Amino acid sequence: MVEELLHSGSGWMNFGIFFLLAVVLLLVVLGFVTYAILAERKVLGYMQARHGPNQLGGKWGLLQTVADVLKLLIKEDIIPKAADRPLFIIAPIIAFTPAFMVLATIPFTEKFQFADIGVGLLYYIAISGMTVFGMVLGGWASNNKYALLGGMRAGAQMISYEIPLVISVLGVILLTGSLNLNDIVAQQGETAWFILLQPVAFIVFFIASIAELNRTPFDLPESENELVAGYFVEYSGFRWAFFMLTEYVYMFAMSSLITVIFLGGWLPPFDFLGFIPGAVWFALKFCFVVFVYMWIRATLPRFRVDRLMEFAWKVLFPIALANIFLTALIKTLFF
């Protein structure tokens, strides 16, 4: 469907359709964020021997996040006097925009993808790297020492962990011979899921992705117990919500990416299960990845900031490099 549209001529009609589809995707993502927050609170709740939200919207608390968002919307928007006003205002937007932009390349099913770019994976990594600007700027513009420390930590961490993230995925690219996400999924259909062929790459990628998402145990930029809230300590109301939104949209994007790269995207695990639509498989795998993120959050304490860097450069980075070397060696010798 999208394929045909892409190859048809440009016109107001096509623009309108694309605009409409983009709005639909935005709504889907916002819907995901709304219920991912609820799910996170519920999962954490049950793991911590309590119930989580259970008042608003029936016993499952289905309207809890809606009410929270409403509260954030009508909250007073405070900009500290000494803050750098333009940067303070623009920082959450800089953080959020790339988070939404990366979704364009994700192939949810073989038909439903917004931009089938030849270098989809590269696009994802390049665009998502921009978010760190928003965080550093937000930390700096707040004119708050905790925020500054948080922003600096965010900068150091995201840049450090991007490297193992990219290098680990090179193994997959070597096997596929393409940066196109559709090709990567198709390749998995022919051989096997890359989680089986590239288990080391998967582990490195998964750990680095947690760091990229700023989630426990790598939530140092916003570590509540040390820096109060890190880079967004001075933010309130909807600007703050934008930072939170960024995190959850990235969780959506990263879980989708892991599903696509390592878990076979929309493909069923066995061929005889092929009668179930690809979208269902994608959703199932995707939800599982999201659940693992929540599970880890409920389990682990936080890294120390110096150990975090050591872990990235001295553990993940060499492992990822060794993985590429081995993959290339095996590929050259045996295939």
Added chain:
Amino acid sequence: MIRTEEMLLNVGPQHPSTHGVFRLVVKIDGEIITEATPVIGYLHRGTEKLAENLQYTQIIPYTDRMDYLSAMTNNYVICHAVETMMGIQVPERAEYLRVMAMELGRIASHLVAWGTYILDLGATSPFIYAFRDREMIINMLNELSGARLTFNYMRVGGVKWDAPEGWVDGVREFVPYLREQLKGYHDLVSGNEIFLDRVKGVGVYSKEEAINYSLSGPNLRSTGVKWDLRKDEPYSIYDRFDFNVITRDEGDCLARYHVRLDEIGESLKILEQACEQFPAEGEIMAKVPKIIKAPKGEAFVRIESPRGEIGCYISSDGKKEPYRLKFRRPSFYNLQILPKLLVGENIANLIAILGAVDIVLGEVDG
């Protein structure tokens, strides 16, 4: 060369990890602390001065609010001081009730220390497990005294209320339950690599330093000094119980963590024995005059609270109020080593070290 500046950072008084209204002014170079100055007094209520105008029984509720995590030991220390001055013999049943209440309080306090410490290090779940188990203790103490936190349970000469029917059985059943839970705590946290990385070899001080800084409780025992007033200067009926004094030799945050967790196990042993020995009946109050007047003179007693040695000095001129009352508040003394420990550490370690000291601000500020 880039010009770098030292930054002055106020940690607290409103900060999630200072466990109350504690303020720490730290000079940091990047994230490395070059100087740390604790600022206390945000919770100062002048307990000692107030006590000079209060009758002895009226002082007891004030002590509840000092170390609010183990109010029973505070209750005990003031009653014990007055009893020592007046030479009152406390009935056996009351002594058992007191010991059981104090040991339950000690467990509850260590559970909070454990849970909040892990919370400070960034893991949220253990905190809630600790509070779930602490809730059971709070409920038991609630049955005993009618209050969940500020018990006001002990009186000069005994305790205010007798144990309700079935209470001792409840304690007896609780002991094996918590033993099982303790194993779970160890499984959950003690072996976690990230946790060990955060606490092992962090905030180390030696035996001599600990003694010179007048540290006590788990903070002292974590350096290998075997000093527990329950064993070394037995008060109440502690000489009747068989339990060990837990020590560790490393003197780091991990040692303090382990000392606290293991002490829960020892307290459970005491509780178990106390349940067995608990007298079926008897008085809960000694014969004391209606208005308590400590004889002219002075007395100092000290006991082992979960945080260390809590002492009470009373100087009396024979009236119904003390002439001067002074508490040795262990949290306050334990805090003194903090500026020395923090130099050269980073912000993350600050939280780990401060959390391991396990202060209660109500007690620090008095």
